[in-house]
Amino acid sequence: DTGVxxxxxxxxxxxxxxxxxxxxxxSEHNRLYWYRQTLGxxxxxxxxxxxxxxxxxxxxxxxxxxxxxxxxxxxxxxxxRTEQGDSAMYxxxxxxxxxxxxxxxxxGTRLTVT
Amino acid sequence: DQQVKQNSPSLSVQEGRxxxxxxxxxxxxxxxxxWYKKYPAEGPTFLISISSIKDKNEDGRFTVFxxxxxxxxxxxxxxxQPGDSAVYFCAAxxxxxxxxxxxxxxKGTKLTVNP
Numbered sequence: 001d002t003g004v005x006x007x008x009x010x011x012x013x014x015x016x017x018x019x020x021x022x023x024x025x026x027s028e029h030n031r032l033y034w035y036r037q038t039l040g041x042x043x044x045x046x047x048x049x050x051x052x053x054x055x056x057x058x059x060x061x062x063x064x065x066x067x068x069x070x071x072x073x074x075x076x077x078x079x080x081r082t083e084q085g086d087s088a089m090y091x092x093x094x095x096x097x098x099x100x101x102x103x104x105x106x107x108g109t110r111l112t113v114t
Numbered sequence: 115d116q117q118v119k120q121n122s123p124s125l126s127v128q129e130g131r132x133x134x135x136x137x138x139x140x141x142x143x144x145x146x147x148x149w150y151k152k153y154p155a156e157g158p159t160f161l162i163s164i165s166s167i168k169d170k171n172e173d174g175r176f177t178v179f180x181x182x183x184x185x186x187x188x189x190x191x192x193x194x195q196p197g198d199s200a201v202y203f204c205a206a207x208x209x210x211x212x213x214x215x216x217x218x219x220x221k222g223t224k225l226t227v228n229p
Contacts, residue, residue, distance in 0.1 A: 004157070006157075031215065033216070033217075035217075040221065041221055042118075042203050042205070042219030042220050042221050042222055043158065043203075043217070043219050044219070045216040045217065045218070048214050048215060048216060050213075055212060055213060055214040056210065056212065056214035056216065091157055091158070093157075095215075100215060101145070101146035101148065101163060101207045101215070102148070102160055102163060103148075103160070103217055104160055105150075105157035105158045105159070105160075106157050107155075107156055107157045108156070108157045110155075
């Protein structure tokens, strides 16, 4: 039983460039979440999908951020015109029906904006 | 505002002894509480959860206690092992009026178990 996978694990980009991250949840998990973690902080909620529907976006998610989950399977998170403040670990999690409170996290994508 | 607080940034215990990690919360709408363990350069690993209607849940060496009146929960690890050394995050789940679910995390406590 594979866990949540994320790609890439590390991304270094120059300010102003666009980046896209991918998350593959645990199969049959219909709920998918994106979080962001910076140094010394706990993960902060960004957005939530139930199947393919995006049900909530945090106010942390500016207009430069967009997330999709086509067909309710994998998800992508895109950041346009990256800024140095976007440097963080981006975490994806999924949870199953019946125990949706148990969120299982992937290894994260470490983004560095230079 | 910090709805979930872990006031101890670090904790050091001897192998074989009990580790007690504490967490306080302010929002009465949280319905589940969870503990995660995190190693460097990895995502958080789910450890144990407790419903807001329970006061104790046990899984092997890990026990979580919930005191709803005090808005306080704790994670007990007995006996502590060197492999337990990691950052532990307390998290609380909230379901919004729109049906969205999210976890709110504390800042974490770094546990070091000395051999």
